[in-house]
Amino acid sequence: MDEGNDGVIRTRGLTKRYRGGQLAVDGLDLTVPAGSVFGFLGPNGSGKTTTIRMLMGLIEPTSGTARVLGHAMPRSSRAVLPRVGALIEGPALYGYLTGRDNLLRYDAADSTADPRTRRARVAAALDRVGLTAAAGKKAKAYSLGMKQRLGLAAALLQPRRLLVLDEPTNGLDPQGMREIRSLIRELACDGTTVFLSSHLLDEIEQVCTHAAVMTQGRLVTQGAVAELAAGARGRLVVTTPDTGEAARVLKEQGVGDLVVGEDRVTGDPPERDLAEVNAALVTAGVRVRGFGLERASLEDAFVALTGEGFDVAG
Amino acid sequence: MSRAETAVRTPSPLWTFGLLRSELATTFRRWRTLALLGVLAAVPVLVGVAVRIETGDGSSPAHGGGGDGPAFIAQITNNGLFLVFTALAATLPFFLPMAVGVIAGDAIAGEANTGTLRYLLVAPAGRTRLLLAKYATTMVFCLVATLVVAVSALTVGALLFPLGDLTTISGTRIGFAEGLGRALLIALVVAASLTGLAALGLFVSTLTNSGIAAMATTVGLLITVQILDQIPQLHAIQPYLFSHYWLSFADLMREPVHWDGLVKNLQLQTLYAAVFGSAAWARFTAKDITA
Numbered sequence: 024m025d026e027g028n029d030g031v032i033r034t035r036g037l038t039k040r041y042r043g044g045q046l047a048v049d050g051l052d053l054t055v056p057a058g059s060v061f062g063f064l065g066p067n068g069s070g071k072t073t074t075i076r077m078l079m080g081l082i083e084p085t086s087g088t089a090r091v092l093g094h095a096m097p098r099s100s101r102a103v104l105p106r107v108g109a110l111i112e113g114p115a116l117y118g119y120l121t122g123r124d125n126l127l128r129y130d131a132a133d134s135t136a137d138p139r140t141r142r143a144r145v146a147a148a149l150d151r152v153g154l155t156a157a158a159g160k161k162a163k164a165y166s167l168g169m170k171q172r173l174g175l176a177a178a179l180l181q182p183r184r185l186l187v188l189d190e191p192t193n194g195l196d197p198q199g200m201r202e203i204r205s206l207i208r209e210l211a212c213d214g215t216t217v218f219l220s221s222h223l224l225d226e227i228e229q230v231c232t233h234a235a236v237m238t239q240g241r242l243v244t245q246g247a248v249a250e251l252a253a254g255a256r257g258r259l260v261v262t263t264p265d266t267g268e269a270a271r272v273l274k275e276q277g278v279g280d281l282v283v284g285e286d287r288v289t290g291d292p293p294e295r296d297l298a299e300v301n302a303a304l305v306t307a308g309v310r311v312r313g314f315g316l317e318r319a320s321l322e323d324a325f326v327a328l329t330g331e332g333f334d335v336a337g
Numbered sequence: 338m339s340r341a342e343t344a345v346r347t348p349s350p351l352w353t354f355g356l357l358r359s360e361l362a363t364t365f366r367r368w369r370t371l372a373l374l375g376v377l378a379a380v381p382v383l384v385g386v387a388v389r390i391e392t393g394d395g396s397s398p399a400h401g402g403g404g405d406g407p408a409f410i411a412q413i414t415n416n417g418l419f420l421v422f423t424a425l426a427a428t429l430p431f432f433l434p435m436a437v438g439v440i441a442g443d444a445i446a447g448e449a450n451t452g453t454l455r456y457l458l459v460a461p462a463g464r465t466r467l468l469l470a471k472y473a474t475t476m477v478f479c480l481v482a483t484l485v486v487a488v489s490a491l492t493v494g495a496l497l498f499p500l501g502d503l504t505t506i507s508g509t510r511i512g513f514a515e516g517l518g519r520a521l522l523i524a525l526v527v528a529a530s531l532t533g534l535a536a537l538g539l540f541v542s543t544l545t546n547s548g549i550a551a552m553a554t555t556v557g558l559l560i561t562v563q564i565l566d567q568i569p570q571l572h573a574i575q576p577y578l579f580s581h582y583w584l585s586f587a588d589l590m591r592e593p594v595h596w597d598g599l600v601k602n603l604q605l606q607t608l609y610a611a612v613f614g615s616a617a618w619a620r621f622t623a624k625d626i627t628a
């Protein structure tokens with residue numbers, strides 16, 4: 024298996040134009056490293072689900088290529104997909120079957136799944152998502168959160184190399200979101216690569232090691248979350264009662280984009296050593312209560328990259 | 338490479354039938370399927386009771402008669418076994434194919450409608466394998482539905498009427514055991530008569546993401562074809578309508594059996610299954626699944 028250097032997911036010029044003429048994904052070059060928790064970030068309608076459908080062989084790309092676990096998709100679906108667990112555009116269940124029977128059916132659909140261990144694996148998956156007690160209930164009686172968890176259980180019926188989760192916390196309450204996120208972290212600890220799409224910046228920031236940002240079908244950037252955030256530089260923050268004097272000194276020291284607040288002054292940090300800046304403040308008699316760099320968030324990075332707020336494209 | 342890789346699985350070829358088993362179990366446990374079978378089981382009861390009330394004075398209708406009503410109905414009072422033939426003749430034009438149209442039309446479109454189709458495909462079920470499992474299940478339904486009618490009719494016939502030797506259409510007499518054998522053969526032929534429609538319904542099912550639309554279209558096609566088959570001016574195309582030779586099963590009650598219509602019927606069903614099965618396959622394996 025050659026996905027080590029190739030990436031667990033690798034797309035080149037991946038493009039999808041729907042039959043209606045809508046260009047949903049436009050020349051996507053994506054590389055998802057093995058072992059990463061990869062956040063696929065973009066506002067609603069930016070092409071995340073369309074990309075995932077192509078990766079899972081559900082739709083044919085208009086042009087370009089997609090490789091998953093080192094094999095071309097959709098051609099190698101039968102070889103690749105048994106090692107991939109997926110939640111795509113929310114869960115879909117047979118309302119007239121129990122939660123357990125839903126999983127038994129999805130497991131039976133996979134011809135590489137051993138029927139002798141089927142019941143045990145279904146029970147383990149139900150246990151993992153905390154649905155053991157509700158396993159005998161008809162799925163139509165499940166709450167949205169339970170359906171979401173049953174969908175996740177279906178993705179966990181086998182040991183997987185890759186989990187593809189399309190907005191897994193959509194429609195959940197904060198408690199449900201926390202549960203799903205901690206489950207994702209657990210799975211990542213087991214060495215499974217997780218590809219997680221979301222339109223929520225803080226979600227990606229909380230759980231992902233890597234991220235890619237989409238707008239209107241195009242990839243804006245991708246890389247390690249730490250590097251992306253570092254790309255947008257942090258802010259120098261000085262807490263002091265003498266804000267006017269502090270601002271004057273900081274300007275002398277080359278700090279740009281100064282913002283003076285009630286009891287703090289912030290600005291873009293200069294190239295020079297920050298120790299010298301601090302010394303200059305003290306020498307000028309500014310009473311410094313706090314001095315430091317505030318780390319840039321992914322949101323800062325996004326705003327810097329696109330020059331706009333995040334939730335714009337409805 | 339990684340931990341997961343060590344769990345090497347060597348799938349057995351038999352595991353591939355897990356999907357078919359799941360499909361059968363899911364279909365036949367479904368309330369809707371049971372309701373359809375219940376309606377089919379009720380038809381022979383209604384016919385049997387009606388004939389019984391009608392002839393309550395014990396008078397037996399004239400032999401071989403019956404200008405009106407389904408074939409064989411006049412003979413039921415002499416022999417309950419004829420209720421099997423009557424019930425099949427009564428349900429074949431509409432009730433049986435309608436039930437098949439519901440099952441076949443919903444096969445793919447219903448799964449697309451609920452979104453379960455995408456999860457079956459990423460499981461991965463394989464598109465060809467899923468389609469085969471769906472068609473096989475529909476064919477099993479054709480057989481089960483026909484047998485439900487036949488068994489219900491035989492039970493009602495045995496309860497309400499005498500059983501015994503019977504007279505064929507040709508006027509010769511055959512024993513009850515042979516009559517029973519012919520009834521089974523007729524049930525199989527009736528089930529086979531429905532396989533062309535089943536393929537047509539499956540094809541329709543790959544065209545839409547709405548189960549209701551696919552069912553309605555299939556049943557609509559059935560009604561249209563049944564009407565076209567009645568219009569004398571259209572006799573040139575009628576031999577190609579899937580229902581044209583359906584009632585030829587009655588020829589199994591002749592002595593000797595007339596095979597002509599029976600063979601034509603089975604050929605036509607095979608043709609429909611091949612054409613629409615291929616069309617369904619071509620459509621489904623190339624289709625973008627976005628539902």
Ligand SMILES: Nc1ncnc2c1ncn2[C@@H]1O[C@H](COP(=O)(O)OP(=O)(O)O)[C@@H](O)[C@H]1O
Nearest residue numbers: 041043045047066067068069070071072073627
């Ligand atoms: N089946 C479809 N047919 C036509 N257009 C579609 C279809 N699915 C999505 N689109 C369009 O493609 C674009 C991307 O959609 P999608 O991939 O669902 O975005 P996201 O998952 O990021 O919200 C949107 O403009 C959407 O309207």
Ligand SMILES: [Mg+2]
Nearest residue numbers: 071072112190
């Ligand atoms: Mg989406």
